[in-house]
Amino acid sequence: MDPVSAFILLSNFVVIPALAYGSQLALGALGITLIYGILRFSHFAHGDIMAFGTAVVILTTWALQGFGISFGVLPTALLALPVGIVATILYLLAADRTVYRFYRKVRAKPMILVMASLGVMFVTNGLTRLLIGPGQQRFDDGTRFVFSVRDFREWTGLSEGLALRSSQFLTLIVALVAMALLFWFLNRTRGGKSMRAYSDNEDLALLSGINPERVVVITWAIAGTLMVLAGTLYGLDKSFRPFTYFQLLLPFFAAAILGGLGNPLGAIVGAYVVAFSEMGITYAWRRFFEHLLPESWAPDGMLQILPVDYKFAVTFAILVLVLIFRPTGIFRGKSV
Amino acid sequence: MKRLLLASAVSALAAGGAFADEMKLGVLLGYTGPIESLTGHMADGAELAMREVTESGAFLDGMSVTGVRADSGCVDSALATASAERLISSDGVVGIMGADCSGVTRAVLENVAMGNGVPMVSPSATSPGFSEFDSDGIFYRTAPSDARQGEVLAGIVMERGFESVAVTHTNNDYGSGFANAFVENFTDAGGEVTTVVPHEEAKGDYSAEVGSLASAGGDALVVLGYVDGGGSIIRTAYELGAFEQFFMGDGMYGDELIESTGEAIEGTVGTIPSATGEAAENWERVGEEGDINWSSSFVSESYDAAALMILAAQAAGEATASGIAENIMNVANEPGEEIHAGDLARGLEILAEGGEIDYVGATNVELVGYGEAAGTYREYVVEDGEYVTVQFH
Numbered sequence: 214m215d216p217v218s219a220f221i222l223l224s225n226f227v228v229i230p231a232l233a234y235g236s237q238l239a240l241g242a243l244g245i246t247l248i249y250g251i252l253r254f255s256h257f258a259h260g261d262i263m264a265f266g267t268a269v270v271i272l273t274t275w276a277l278q279g280f281g282i283s284f285g286v287l288p289t290a291l292l293a294l295p296v297g298i299v300a301t302i303l304y305l306l307a308a309d310r311t312v313y314r315f316y317r318k319v320r321a322k323p324m325i326l327v328m329a330s331l332g333v334m335f336v337t338n339g340l341t342r343l344l345i346g347p348g349q350q351r352f353d354d355g356t357r358f359v360f361s362v363r364d365f366r367e368w369t370g371l372s373e374g375l376a377l378r379s380s381q382f383l384t385l386i387v388a389l390v391a392m393a394l395l396f397w398f399l400n401r402t403r404g405g406k407s408m409r410a411y412s413d414n415e416d417l418a419l420l421s422g423i424n425p426e427r428v429v430v431i432t433w434a435i436a437g438t439l440m441v442l443a444g445t446l447y448g449l450d451k452s453f454r455p456f457t458y459f460q461l462l463l464p465f466f467a468a469a470i471l472g473g474l475g476n477p478l479g480a481i482v483g484a485y486v487v488a489f490s491e492m493g494i495t496y497a498w499r500r501f502f503e504h505l506l507p508e509s510w511a512p513d514g515m516l517q518i519l520p521v522d523y524k525f526a527v528t529f530a531i532l533v534l535v536l537i538f539r540p541t542g543i544f545r546g547k548s549v
Numbered sequence: 550m551k552r553l554l555l556a557s558a559v560s561a562l563a564a565g566g567a568f569a570d571e572m573k574l575g576v577l578l579g580y581t582g583p584i585e586s587l588t589g590h591m592a593d594g595a596e597l598a599m600r601e602v603t604e605s606g607a608f609l610d611g612m613s614v615t616g617v618r619a620d621s622g623c624v625d626s627a628l629a630t631a632s633a634e635r636l637i638s639s640d641g642v643v644g645i646m647g648a649d650c651s652g653v654t655r656a657v658l659e660n661v662a663m664g665n666g667v668p669m670v671s672p673s674a675t676s677p678g679f680s681e682f683d684s685d686g687i688f689y690r691t692a693p694s695d696a697r698q699g700e701v702l703a704g705i706v707m708e709r710g711f712e713s714v715a716v717t718h719t720n721n722d723y724g725s726g727f728a729n730a731f732v733e734n735f736t737d738a739g740g741e742v743t744t745v746v747p748h749e750e751a752k753g754d755y756s757a758e759v760g761s762l763a764s765a766g767g768d769a770l771v772v773l774g775y776v777d778g779g780g781s782i783i784r785t786a787y788e789l790g791a792f793e794q795f796f797m798g799d800g801m802y803g804d805e806l807i808e809s810t811g812e813a814i815e816g817t818v819g820t821i822p823s824a825t826g827e828a829a830e831n832w833e834r835v836g837e838e839g840d841i842n843w844s845s846s847f848v849s850e851s852y853d854a855a856a857l858m859i860l861a862a863q864a865a866g867e868a869t870a871s872g873i874a875e876n877i878m879n880v881a882n883e884p885g886e887e888i889h890a891g892d893l894a895r896g897l898e899i900l901a902e903g904g905e906i907d908y909v910g911a912t913n914v915e916l917v918g919y920g921e922a923a924g925t926y927r928e929y930v931v932e933d934g935e936y937v938t939v940q941f942h
Contacts, residue, residue, distance in 0.1 A: 226759075226763065234754070348585075349751070351809070357788075361788070452781070457751070496757065496760050497765065499765065500763070500764040515765060521757045521760075522749065
């Protein structure tokens with residue numbers, strides 16, 4: 214029996230990766246939930262616009278590297294973030310002017326806006342591939358590890374190792390800061406309050422002198438910033454490929470709906486639940502229990518609930534269960 | 550508009566005119582998809598053989614040979630089938646050099662090639678499944694079956710003292726066939742395979758796959774896949790401290806792998822089909838003179854695949870699909886004069902005079918069974934970011 218090894222093993226293979234993945238999902242799901250709460254539709258172009266923003270960040274990173282500029286131990290991509298964020302916000306505003314504004318003016322049903330966003334998704338999809346191609350891109354540089362498995366083994370002398378990649382550490386920090394800033398903005402500033410007022414009741418907000426177009430612009434700006442942050446962190450931590458970003462749409466929506474659409478806190482909680490379920494249900498627990506249980510009880514099988522390929526099935530299952538049993542989500546958001 | 554019509558009419562005429570003294574071969578490879586980094590060099594290899602023959606002027610009274618490239622996508626059967634149909638119906642090819650990955654090759658063979666009677670010579674479809682498949686003399690391959698490679702790789706892993714390994718393979722015909730062959734041979738030799746986990750290509754994150762492999766344990770990880778997914782798995786496994794030693798199959802071989810995995814790949818041992826001795830030396834010379842990346846995976850097999858079809862057409866005395874299909878086995882095997890890479894003109898002359906040849910080519914071609922290469926393998930180890938040859942099997 215060796216509970217310490219068991220928990221180090223679990224941290225290395227499940228807890229740390231799931232925390233990083235969950236934080237990336239949370240940033241994406243926050244965008245979805247904000248757009249749903251304020252503009253009142255499910256933004257299907259989220260994953261692809263995230264890929265677009267990340268592609269701009271990657272190209273800027275390469276340009277910076279070309280000029281010999283780096284960010285020391287931190288990835289150069291962080292320096293390129295502002296460019297990507299500005300490009301993405303401009304792109305979102307252009308999409309709003311050309312597509313969404315018309316449907317908002319005529320007070321179209323949310324489903325029509327969803328379909329419009331599907332169209333924007335396809336256009337963005339092609340645009341990103343034109344910009345950077347369909348293939349996998351790596352753009353991480355700087356120090357790769359806060360501490361590696363080998364460092365950890367040397368320090369502790371334990372047989373199980375634990376690694377913390379810089380990108381995972383960075384993801385946690387950036388996500389925490391971004392969430393804190395977002396909540397401060399929503400709860401304490403005039404802009405944030407006008408957004409919440411608009412979300413609660415559009416007509417009353419209009420009567421009290423809130424400019425709806427300004428609220429819309431602020432919403433897109435925040436969503437765009439969150440998208441580029443999520444996309445860049447995901448790309449640094451794993452790898453960038455337009456198609457995988459499109460696939461992230463499913464866990465984003467699962468997280469947002471699970472937490473309660475329109476509820477920012479719910480989106481964050483939902484994201485971590487989705488991440489930990491995906492990792493936990495497809496993890497083979499054998500070695501964990503080998504460490505934890507006395508030797509004679511050691512399990513024979515892999516103790517894996519679902520094979521790794523069924524990761525998306527886990528997310529789908531969460532989505533379906535929530536929609537059946539608690540359509541408003543954990544934190545009582547808007548019903549879908 | 551009128552001018553456009555006129556121009557297309559003229560070019561159609563010109564194409565029709567050229568038809569008589571030109572033989573077209575399809576070069577059906579995955580220029581997009583998981584092995585796109587290899588296929589450009591492979592096509593160069595095939596086209597080098599065509600150029601050599603065209604320049605010699607010895608083929609069927611000075612007929613020229615040109616390659617028509619088409620995309621198989623490596624894992625996209627619908628795309629590969631459509632490309633093959635286009636090659637046969639609109640480009641009028643009499644043989645197909647390809648396809649590359651086993652799954653799409655099987656799809657093209659059964660859905661297009663066999664129906665049209667157009668022979669295929671694949672340089673890289675290595676699935677053991679083809680060994681038992683009777684294509685009626687339509688399908689040949691210059692790369693040996695993975696059943697043989699599985700046996701060789703299992704022997705190497707054993708010899709190096711790793712008796713318990715975990716296996717992961719890319720989830721397609723190539724990967725699962727190769728993994729089956731490896732596991733069978735490895736357990737027969739007394740080794741233990743702790744788990745076999747398939748993986749998909751083009752995923753962002755492989756930590757879950759590595760998690761299950763690590764949980765099953767083992768002294769080493771055997772990765773039977775492609776540069777893309779397999780490389781990510783090696784890197785993730787190394788970074789999570791799940792495994793220190795890796796073994797890999799031929800699909801992984803490439804300079805991109807070393808770039809993308811860095812220090813994780815150090816000490817990794819693998820196999821790749823390769824020729825030895827005189828054939829290999831000749832190929833090196835021909836490749837250098839032809840100014841292509843001759844040492845990349847399956848480039849020599851591609852050269853041989855194209856050369857075999859051209860020699861078969863010469864033996865038949867006509868540039869037709871049926872002529873090529875009937876004569877491939879004759880020119881590839883004994884009896885007859887040995888023909889090496891760069892020596893195609895001499896082979897063509899012997900055939901024109903009614904003689905017999907035994908095509909050795911760049912990879913010691915010898916076709917057995919339904920027409921697959923018998924095969925020799927090179928064992929290599931990665932040292933200081935370079936592939937270093939250990940020995941031949």
